[in-house]
Amino acid sequence: MSLGRTYAIALNGMRGDLVEVEADIAAGLPAFVLIGLPDAALGESRKRVVAAAVNSGCPLTQRKLTINLSPAALRKQGSAFDLAIAVAALAAAGDISAESTARVVHLGELGLDGRLRPVPGVLPSVVAAKASGFERVIVPEGNADEARLVDGIEVTSVTSLRQAAIWHGSDLEPADEIEPQIVTDTSTAPPSSSHDLDMAEVVGNDEIVEALVVAAAGGHHVSMVGPPGAGKTMIAARLPTILPDLTDRQALEVTSIRSLSGARIGRELIRRPPFEAPHHTASPVALVGGGSTRIVPGAIVRASHGVLFLDEAAEFPSGVLDALRQPLESGSITIHRASGTATFPARFQLVLAANPCPCGRYGSSDDECTCTPIARRRYLAKLSGPLLDRVDIRLTVRPLGIAALRGIGVDGHGAREEGQPSSPRARTSQAMRERVAAAREAARERLSQTPWTRNADVTGSWLRQRANRLPTATTSALDRALERGSLTMRGYDRTLRLAWTLADLDGAEVPLSHHVGTALYLRRGIA
Numbered sequence: 308m309s310l311g312r313t314y315a316i317a318l319n320g321m322r323g324d325l326v327e328v329e330a331d332i333a334a335g336l337p338a339f340v341l342i343g344l345p346d347a348a349l350g351e352s353r354k355r356v357v358a359a360a361v362n363s364g365c366p367l368t369q370r371k372l373t374i375n376l377s378p379a380a381l382r383k384q385g386s387a388f389d390l391a392i393a394v395a396a397l398a399a400a401g402d403i404s405a406e407s408t409a410r411v412v413h414l415g416e417l418g419l420d421g422r423l424r425p426v427p428g429v430l431p432s433v434v435a436a437k438a439s440g441f442e443r444v445i446v447p448e449g450n451a452d453e454a455r456l457v458d459g460i461e462v463t464s465v466t467s468l469r470q471a472a473i474w475h476g477s478d479l480e481p482a483d484e485i486e487p488q489i490v491t492d493t494s495t496a497p498p499s500s501s502h503d504l505d506m507a508e509v510v511g512n513d514e515i516v517e518a519l520v521v522a523a524a525g526g527h528h529v530s531m532v533g534p535p536g537a538g539k540t541m542i543a544a545r546l547p548t549i550l551p552d553l554t555d556r557q558a559l560e561v562t563s564i565r566s567l568s569g570a571r572i573g574r575e576l577i578r579r580p581p582f583e584a585p586h587h588t589a590s591p592v593a594l595v596g597g598g599s600t601r602i603v604p605g606a607i608v609r610a611s612h613g614v615l616f617l618d619e620a621a622e623f624p625s626g627v628l629d630a631l632r633q634p635l636e637s638g639s640i641t642i643h644r645a646s647g648t649a650t651f652p653a654r655f656q657l658v659l660a661a662n663p664c665p666c667g668r669y670g671s672s673d674d675e676c677t678c679t680p681i682a683r684r685r686y687l688a689k690l691s692g693p694l695l696d697r698v699d700i701r702l703t704v705r706p707l708g709i710a711a712l713r714g715i716g717v718d719g720h721g722a723r724e725e726g727q728p729s730s731p732r733a734r735t736s737q738a739m740r741e742r743v744a745a746a747r748e749a750a751r752e753r754l755s756q757t758p759w760t761r762n763a764d765v766t767g768s769w770l771r772q773r774a775n776r777l778p779t780a781t782t783s784a785l786d787r788a789l790e791r792g793s794l795t796m797r798g799y800d801r802t803l804r805l806a807w808t809l810a811d812l813d814g815a816e817v818p819l820s821h822h823v824g825t826a827l828y829l830r831r832g833i834a
Contacts, residue, residue, distance in 0.1 A: 311398025313408040315391035316432040320649030323435025330395035335371035343376025363421035363469040386416035403475035425449030430566040453572040524746035525808030526763035530659040533704030539660040548736035581613035587622035602649040610655040620659040701832035746811035767800030
């Protein structure tokens with residue numbers, strides 16, 4: 308038989324498409340022809356596969372070899388097709404079982420010595436293989452732990468092409484064991500970790516911290532304006548610590564994004580919400596994603612189901628900030644490039660932090676601001692109206708005085724020190740996370756017949772339905788704000804969502820007048 312067949316996965320964003328890899332051996336001058344819209348990296352696989360096969364003791368045929376990647380109209384990118392191409396060619400030559408190769412999905416890049424190297428995106432690839440009905444996938448040893456995170460599919464890990472050929476029935480003798488190559492972390496950001504942070508470390512700012520609890524409970528976006536050293540970054544970095552653990556679906560999605568980013572994946576799914584804090588010099592591509600050869604996820608994608616923190620937000624270019632507007636509404640980002648189009652999830656909580664003026668001293672009682680009024684307006688004008696209209700909670704952070712530092716004491720476990728006044732609510736991240744989880748559970752039960760689970764995701768049309776509409780007496784303050792033009796229709800709906808979150812935190816069945824008033828207070832900006 309001169310025809311061999313196996314399968315691989317072509318990744319397009321988070322979606323994986325099944326690719327049939329066909330190998331045909333025909334009479335003619337020796338040649339290796341690769342067809343089916345391969346990119347540059349995949350086109351170079353011919354030389355890698357030939358060298359790897361020779362050095363593995365199973366050289367490819369000296370006749371004309373044609374490799375077809377089907378469907379032909381689908382663009383294929385990257386080096387993860389190497390193993391599938393080599394296995395299909397060996398099956399066409401009769402060196403291994405063609406029946407065996409046709410039942411397996413193969414992933415991995417080949418080195419010239421025949422070693423199988425790990426590749427990014429194995430987790431979403433295995434998910435796609437399972438969805439396509441396959442029962443087994445062969446991956447590099449360095450990706451084995453990542454691949455085994457997917458239940459319901461058998462994962463076989465190999466270290467070389469020779470080992471894969473033997474598994475498929477080759478009569479080659481097992482060679483000396485090759486040291487498996489581990490995944491080299493090529494992600495642009497370090498793994499987010501907040502296990503060593505606690506909200507109990509935040510001294511004072513009780514009103515700000517309570518507003519962060521509201522934001523966490525409903526998934527609302529936050530902006531903070533205050534002078535340098537007031538604690539904006541410290542508070543924002545601890546927001547993930549009060550968010551509940553990710554669900555199974557969310558954990559799989561977050562871990563898949565990390566895999567696509569080239570990060571090393573352990574033996575367990577990522578269960579804690581991610582935290583991304585790009586520098587204010589980041590480009591639009593770094594923020595939303597892109598790339599010339601391969602479309603990779605940006606910071607807003609890596610922050611999915613977590614927190615995107617933009618420190619010194621007024622220093623970001625206006626075009627970069629405005630690129631957030633569409634993902635904030637839709638919860639996804641579609642990136643269009645000449646090489647193709649990719650869609651990624653982008654449902655994150657945005658936290659903006661900025662100084663009140665270029666010198667940072669505006670409003671300070673001790674230092675005099677040297678900025679002109681026009682300079683102050685121009686500085687914060689980078690945070691455009693349409694962007695801020697999508698931010699539900701606006702906070703003004705004031706610097707603490709010595710009285711606040713001495714009047715509030717917290718020990719390492721979040722308990723009040725002896726002689727210090729007690730707080731009306733516990734300030735530890737664990738206690739706050741329990742409150743947030745209870746509020747989210749209340750919202751989840753109320754929204755059980757809808758596609759949403761958080762208040763921030765509910766549409767305005769659903770809120771205004773007769774069955775969900777609040778009484779006019781309850782929303783009177785909100786209605787007046789809309790009539791005066793101090794609120795847009797989007798702001799009206801977002802304030803209603805915020806009121807529902809406040810009700811969930813209080814254990815109320817529906818928002819009351821004081822919930823709507825507090826929501827409007829948070830929306831307009833607390834000082």
